[in-house]
Amino acid sequence: MDQEFWDDQYRERGQRWSGRVNGGLRVEVAGMQPGRALDIGCGEGADAIWLANNGWQVTAIDISTVALERARAAAGTESRIDWQYADPRVSPPPRASFDLVSAQYFPIQREPEHATLRGLLDAVANGGILLVVSHLITGPPPADWQGPDPGEFYQPPEIAAHLDDHWSIEVNESRPRVDLPVDNPHHEDLVLRARRLA
Template sequence: MTDDIAEESPGSTAPSAAGGYAGDPALRAEWDERYAERPQLWSGRPNGALVAETAGLTPGRVLDVGCGEGADAVWLARAGWEVTALEVSGVALERAAGHARDAGLTVHWVHAALTEAGLPPASFDLVSAQYPALLRTPDAAAERALLAAVAPGGVLLLVHHAGMDDGQARDSGFDPADYVWPSAVAELLDGDWRVEVDERRPRVAPEGGAGAHHADDLVLRVRRLR
């Protein structure tokens, strides 16, 4: 399910502030509130692992999962990718669409949770999930949705923060065990996949923005063989 409304840049669909959302309303409200607290939550620059890991890829169709304010989506579109960008927060999507419009770039915006988005299966040459807040469920729905979106020959790139203190995180109301990490996706891989990168590395962090204090990344890059 997508928001197909008035165009804001050539060939782009822009998100609507009302209606058209597919997912848990409470989750949308939570992230809308978080974004509304600040005029800009993130740095506005693309994530370093995304830049590094896509350097040798031929641009094709890409799904940006949890696109936030659109820095990665805009960077990918400028690099020649055909971008579909997914986000639960309407506040974030409005900002992202504005950045794409200002840059004169085409991006297709999807206002939905990953598991509710109704994305065409096996249709993206790259699925990029940079520090996604994807909740774990007993049926591993989010992990399976990430893998299902990748076309044969395509790549899933999942990047998350390393070295989180579980106790400290839980004290602040966040339990890392509730969320999808690269290791959970790796557990689902079978002979249809080849692991190209699975490592912890120093993070190349843009200055400013939430999350800039995390020093290391967990990087999982896997290719679908068939």
């Protein structure tokens, strides 16, 4: 899934997502001291805007220039967001730089050396939080499914298995999706929240 794929996905409709913060992010970040956040696969910007409105300094990255244009427009004059075109498969984020690394429904592709995943883990500063939320997938995709194979991507429990004793896993569970959008087939999420200790 490259830039062309995602640009086409966004061009297919005027607004691809709801424009509201993802419920899993809102629930898990509540009560955290704001700091520096990395929003991976920021899409049209709802999560980044919510984080900024709650005091975070946000670096929001996406591979789609169409999505980033919409995100910038939605944010208006919000100065606490740095919108960046970036592909973490090619350019890993800076190491130990973020108090929160958030991947909300972001497809992290499996790789033999886990390079992209390791780059995202390395971006979390000491004491910082990794937050990954994915759809709970049960069974094969529908017969008419034309998207990528869900089996090509890491799920939160697999990511948890890659964390060593420098991490504390605070949440690693499936749960009903928070603020379920209307007509959305995904009713349950997998949630991983882990803190880097050193």
